Amino acid sequence: MSEGTQLRVENVSLSDRLQNIELSFSPGSIQIVIGPNGAGKSTLLRMLAGIEEPSQGKIYLGKKCLTKLSSLEKAAYLSWLPQRPYLQKDLLPIDIVSAARYRIKERTRIAQKKAVAYLESTGCSHLAQKNIGSLSGGELQRVQIAALLAQEAPILLVDEPGNHLDPLGQKQTYELLAKAVQQGSKTLILISHDLRLAPLLGIPDETAENTSTSLGKPSCPKEVNVIGLKNARLEFCERIDAPQLPQQLENLYQLPYSSLKSSSPLAPQFMLTEQSTASASPEVIGERKGEG
Amino acid sequence: MREYFSTGVGVAFMVISAWLSLHWDLQAHSELSEFIFWQMRVPRVFMGLLIGGTLSVVGAAFQILFQNPLATPSTVGTTAGATLGALASLALGWSGVQLSSALILPSVALFSFLGALLASGLVVAVALRPGARMEEVLLAGIAITLASGALAQGIHAIADARTLFLSSQWALGQLPQLGYQKVLLAVLPLGLCCALLIGKKRSISSFAMGEDWAQSIGVSTRKTRVLILIAACLGVGTSGALAGPIAFVGLLVPHLIRMTFHPSPARLLPLSCLYGASFLCLTDLLAREVIDGREIPVGVFTALIGAPLLFFAVARRQHF
Numbered sequence: 001m002s003e004g005t006q007l008r009v010e011n012v013s014l015s016d017r018l019q020n021i022e023l024s025f026s027p028g029s030i031q032i033v034i035g036p037n038g039a040g041k042s043t044l045l046r047m048l049a050g051i052e053e054p055s056q057g058k059i060y061l062g063k064k065c066l067t068k069l070s071s072l073e074k075a076a077y078l079s080w081l082p083q084r085p086y087l088q089k090d091l092l093p094i095d096i097v098s099a100a101r102y103r104i105k106e107r108t109r110i111a112q113k114k115a116v117a118y119l120e121s122t123g124c125s126h127l128a129q130k131n132i133g134s135l136s137g138g139e140l141q142r143v144q145i146a147a148l149l150a151q152e153a154p155i156l157l158v159d160e161p162g163n164h165l166d167p168l169g170q171k172q173t174y175e176l177l178a179k180a181v182q183q184g185s186k187t188l189i190l191i192s193h194d195l196r197l198a199p200l201l202g203i204p205d206e207t208a209e210n211t212s213t214s215l216g217k218p219s220c221p222k223e224v225n226v227i228g229l230k231n232a233r234l235e236f237c238e239r240i241d242a243p244q245l246p247q248q249l250e251n252l253y254q255l256p257y258s259s260l261k262s263s264s265p266l267a268p269q270f271m272l273t274e275q276s277t278a279s280a281s282p283e284v285i286g287e288r289k290g291e292g
Numbered sequence: 293m294r295e296y297f298s299t300g301v302g303v304a305f306m307v308i309s310a311w312l313s314l315h316w317d318l319q320a321h322s323e324l325s326e327f328i329f330w331q332m333r334v335p336r337v338f339m340g341l342l343i344g345g346t347l348s349v350v351g352a353a354f355q356i357l358f359q360n361p362l363a364t365p366s367t368v369g370t371t372a373g374a375t376l377g378a379l380a381s382l383a384l385g386w387s388g389v390q391l392s393s394a395l396i397l398p399s400v401a402l403f404s405f406l407g408a409l410l411a412s413g414l415v416v417a418v419a420l421r422p423g424a425r426m427e428e429v430l431l432a433g434i435a436i437t438l439a440s441g442a443l444a445q446g447i448h449a450i451a452d453a454r455t456l457f458l459s460s461q462w463a464l465g466q467l468p469q470l471g472y473q474k475v476l477l478a479v480l481p482l483g484l485c486c487a488l489l490i491g492k493k494r495s496i497s498s499f500a501m502g503e504d505w506a507q508s509i510g511v512s513t514r515k516t517r518v519l520i521l522i523a524a525c526l527g528v529g530t531s532g533a534l535a536g537p538i539a540f541v542g543l544l545v546p547h548l549i550r551m552t553f554h555p556s557p558a559r560l561l562p563l564s565c566l567y568g569a570s571f572l573c574l575t576d577l578l579a580r581e582v583i584d585g586r587e588i589p590v591g592v593f594t595a596l597i598g599a600p601l602l603f604f605a606v607a608r609r610q611h612f
Contacts, residue, residue, distance in 0.1 A: 046504070049507075049508045050507070050508070051504050051507050051508060070512065071507055071510050071511055071512045071513070072510040072512070074508075074510065075508065075509050075510025076510070078508070079508070079509075080505070080508040082502070082504060082505060082508075085501065085502055085505055086359070086501070086502030086504075086505070087500075087501055087502065088359065088500050088501075088557075090550070090554060091500060091501070091556075091557070092554075092556065095556035095557070095558070096501060099494075099497065099498050099501060099509065099558075100509050101509075102494060102495075102498060102509045102510050102511055103509065103510035108558070151509055151510075
């Protein structure tokens with residue numbers, strides 16, 4: 001069941017933050033959710049993670065309604081990486097990652113061993129015993145991706161993983177996600193402002209196709225969709241190679257397509273203004289996450 | 293490694309403090325020493341360990357749950373409710389309920405337990421509302437603390453001198469001299485409180501990573517929240533009923549452990565229980581023995597020793 005579970009959103013609304021959303025995510029696919037600030041992207045993800053309940057409509061996980069499942073059952077399918085996690089400064093990565101395995105009944109010692117293995121897989125096992133308050137943004141993101149994967153859920157919900165990171169950090173983050181998606185045949189639902197990073201997920205891009213070998217990408221997953229949200233409404237949901245996508249992106253952001261998708265995934269000068277101005281360090285303690 | 297070390301030191305600390313507390317100056321009462329040892333010290337040390345452990349583990353759970361280093365049972369109204377109940381019973385001048393021919397449940401204990409129950413019940417009701425945020429629960433607790441405080445002030449204003457003296461004595465906190473029957477009566481709620489909080493340490497500790505995240509990894513956050521409040525109410529209500537509101541233990545012990553051993557949040561709970569038990573046992577020894585023939589309320593010593601310890605721990609803390 002775990003690998004073939006379809007996530008379906010049926011005519012879902014959440015007060016005025018999301019309205020009449022209709023989506024379906026097939027197993028093993030990659031979904032990139034984009035849209036201007038306040039479009040409801042994070043709300044959609046929080047709802048898929050079961051943290052917020054829709055005020056109208058239903059979300060189905062296979063044949064089951066998401067709101068009817070217990071937290072433990074939900075956690076077996078859905079793993080969520082918040083945009084700005086709330087973490088106390090004196091926590092250790094190993095404790096965070098082993099805590100993420102809550103749904104798996106095992107001894108603390110085993111959980112810690114597994115946690116180290118997952119930290120290893122994201123290239124940060126050397127940070128296992130360091131206070132997270134002393135980590136850099138990129139290091140913290142690696143720890144959090146380790147926690148995301150340690151939950152061993154088939155569907156990953158990732159909220160703007162490249163936010164606050166420098167171009168190299170963004171590249172590494174996306175490559176880690178790509179590795180997880182392809183090796184673990186997981187479904188990835190990702191919020192991102194930057195479609196230029198999509199090739200890093202192993203998605204063939206018409207402009208980046210020739211250089212793909214240099215990134216060492218395995219084969220492309222069968223389905224990659226781009227979901228556009230604006231003003232709490234679903235604007236479009238298109239395959240990434242759909243011919244009408246460029247036009248829809250331009251409509252969505254009111255920006256020329258050339259500035260949204262350039263040949264190089266690492267071209268800081270082309271970054272959307274929103275990405276480059278939101279450069280605050282990851283919030284650690286004392287601040288609430290914003291909605292939207 | 294760090295786990296074994298902190299647990300080992302804790303166990304040693306507890307054994308030493310219990311042994312000291314039991315045997316201190318015992319020879320001075322030569323002909324009565326056996327009676328004093330078995331009838332007075334053993335139940336008292338036992339209560340000290342149990343109450344100290346309970347208050348500390350509740351404090352640790354609250355600090356994690358509310359993601360607030362200042363959270364203690366006093367912050368969510370439990371202590372204030374217990375204090376108000378005890379004061380009301382003193383002012384009314386009732387003696388107690390006869391449980392059996394030999395066992396009277398003092399009405400101060402009964403009332404302070406009911407007060408704690410009522411205050412926590414109101415806060416639990418807020419916590420149970422769907423979508424309730426932790427800071428709302430904290431605010432509700434503060435509102436209840438303020439309201440109980442105002443009521444207590446009102447009772448103080450009209451009370452007679454004897455009630456005032458008794459209530460101020462009670463408010464300092466003092467480990468009771470109990471017979472075995474009452475010890476047995478207290479073991480159940482206190483033990484249950486510790487067992488619940490330590491048994492659920494994995495769920496509770498996930499709150500340290502934020503409530504939403506806790507929910508997303510599979511923790512039933514609403515259930516956990518209510519469970520912590522109920523366990524805390526049982527533990528703090530009972531210990532408040534027996535010993536009064538012993539100051540600071542629930543705040544100090546978890547912080548001192550955190551700064552000394554840097555445990556994971558899940559380890560903080562059992563460690564707090566272990567060290568809190570020893571801490572109260574030792575301070576009670578001081579309270580008994582520092583002035584010959586006269587007992588000083590233990591609450592004075594928990595604050596006198598604990599507050600400077602906390603102050604220096606904070607002042608010396610290395611920041612990264």
